[in-house]
Amino acid sequence: MSHLPTFGLKIVIEKVHCLEEADDAGGAAPYLWALFFKVDGECYRFVNGRLTGEPVIEPRNFRHGNLGKSESGDTVFPFQDVAVPAEVGTWSTVLRPIEVLGNDMKAYAGVIGALLEEDGTTNAILGKGYDKLVSGLRKELSNLVEELQTIYITTGAQPTDAAIEERLQAIEARLTQDLERTLILATLFSFNVFAIADPDQRIGNFVERVDSDDFRNRQVRPIYHTWRGPAGIWSLSGSVIGSTNMLDNNPATRQIVTSGAAHWIGPKTPGHPQGTEQVHKLYQLHANGSIWEYTGTPLTGWKRIGNNPQTVQISADGPRLYQLHKTGSIWERTNQSGWKKIDGNPHTKQIAAVSYFGTEKLYQLHDNGSVWEYTGSATGWVNMDKNPDTVEIVAAGNTVYQRTSTGRIFQHIYSYNSRPIPGWKELDKPVDIKELVAGTGGAATTPYIMGRDKSISIWTGSRWNRLEDHNIYTTHIAAGHDGLFRILSDGTVQKFMGGIYEEFAGFDSKPRINQIVFGGNNLYELDKDGFIWATPLRRNFGD
Known part of the structure; x- marks a missing residue:
């Protein structure tokens, strides 16, 4: 009997970076297509010898300006970072294995998308292309489940990792081709002269995928993609976060x-509480x-x-x-x-x-x-x-x-x-x-303060002692019986370790x-x- 973990999953596309753009300096207006998906035990059940259900598809805003940039407004300069709003690039879910006759079949989740640059294509045209991508992904994932089910019923064994990997890579290749083809065809069949003459450019595609085994021994996997082409040199970064905790x-x-x-x-004594x-x-x-x-x-x-x-x-x-x-x-x-x-x-x-x-x-x-x-x-x-x-x-x-x-x-x-x-x-x-904040260790209570300059001090019993390693990106501090922690603006949690801060493994x-x-x-x-x-x-x- 095989059992796989259920874990919390968060996919975060954090930022886009422009190293070089092909338009006039400061003329680029990128936008992002992101489509999140999963096939797991929440959306599929094994009933009467077959898997029943349908994949979860989570569409997002696909329109021009979804990164806060547009040709008619604020544009992007070389060496500039563009933050991706959470409503466009972040998805949180739970990934559960699919139970099949007492065994667990792997669950899968991920995001497929593209970074594009605004030119002449209208949002109405983009909507048709995005809808085609949604339907294409749904069909591909449904076919994948059917194939995995056939392997299981035919052989009586779980599909091998190699067999699943081969099919997923084929899906990714087809969807990557569909992204570019969809954008071109939608523009051509719009009969919009301006869109045809100056269609939006595809800077690059990306696919990120995880399964039930990916987070047994770690909590984070970085996302990083870079593209060099007619639209310039661009990169996209973020992280895939998972934890069984x-x-x-x-x-x-x-x-x-x-x-x-x-x-x-x-x-109720002030003595050391050992053994209680x-x-x-x-x-x-x-x-x-x-x-x-x-x-x-x-x-x-x-x-x-x-x-x-x-x-x-x-x-x-x-x-x-x-x-x-x-x-x-x-x-x-x-x-x-x-x-x-x-x-x-x-x-x-x-x-x-x-x-x-x-x-x-x-x-x-x-x-x-x-x-x-x-x-x-x-x-x-x-x-x-x-x-x-x-x-x-x-x-x-x-x-x-x-x-x-x-x-x-x-x-x-x-x-x-x-x-x-x-x-x-x-x-x-x-x-x-x-x-x-204040924390308690043994019989002692210790207060800590963070100043508006982000410096952190500890009360020694007679005065405030400013700690080393001042970090202007500190947003909050927390204290407990295990000491002092600080939280940075990017979400990093660091623990104070007697003179220095170390990133907290948890x-x-x-x-x-x-x-x-x-x-x-x-x-x-x-x-x-x-x-x-x-x-x-x-x-x-x-x-």
Whole structure:
């Protein structure tokens, strides 16, 4: 019995580069045709001895100007990069093997396309050509499935990789020929004098294809094509991203949270937690306010535990989960599906929960800058501070921090026996802060800040120490029990390793990062397409 992995797949055509263009300097107006496809266990089923279904074809905008360039507007100069909009060049899906009598047949996916240059061909003509390409691809893929099915039924064995490869290469060759032929014939039969006299030029074709075996041991495969011809010298680049660590792929997902780095079951002492049990949970919040809990099975293992369209934020602290509504009301989860209201102040703008050595804390920030702590008793909430400049609270370990609009940071520490240490301490002098995060390792809580100049500093206990390797392309920072991470504008995730940043092995795929959180021994990432990925960290908490 043969089993192949199901994995999340993202194909990203990131940019087009013009090295040399044949029109007058600055006169080129490229546009992109991209057509995504897959044949897998989502679109085909083996029923009554035959595969039934049809391939998935994902067309995109094919018209002039889909890269933001046109002959009547902004054009391209030599040595210029042109970004490919996500709606034109990015596709996210799940690739499942096709189950055939207890065995898994490989699934296939990819993109076929062309880079073209605008001249006299009209969008109406292009539409006919693009439609012909769509129908041609659908026919070719359907024929491929029939051939693979015939091999299986005739021989009783899976088609060999060599046999499948031969057929796929033949399809690619025919479709590549069809691309050019389609554009020429559509122009000729349009009877458009201007289009015939000055038709659009095909700069080059490209095909990228993956199967179920491609991402067993890696997460990314680069895309790179270059063409030299009558239209000049051009290149296209991007990446194909795949991972079996994908937990979900819902574009409605807006936030993920975990129940913290650890929920400790055992003595509530400040000693080293060696040997105690570590438990954490993962939740996601959708745009419609629904809340989902991960039960352990990728893709299908999510249980809905809340469904209120007023929900705008969730926060977890170990055994507890909270939600904040647009109205300012705060709700605590009481059991598998129940919630109880623990506050209803319309001035509440943020909540922050944390669990540390068995002590759970919940804080809220009001729009007037006041910070409140939940007591869990009949008295409800205790006011901790009121600073009209406070714009954010961050909780980690046994500490809660305030960040003000003027760049000042204050910390408040509670003791292990839950008796507060009085007052707030300002951490050094005001700084120009863009982002504040905090992580917990062992019994220590460490805050980090990123300035508006993208520099990153760590609090040493007496001052802010600026870290080396300043990178102006840093967009966000994240911290947890495994240290400090930074996210670059291209999606690269790097971990701080005692003086230098190293690319984090879990996310060498450069997805469009939206959020990173830590839970247990995993790092979780939410990208802008709603994909949730999990990567084991390199060490255990407390080691």
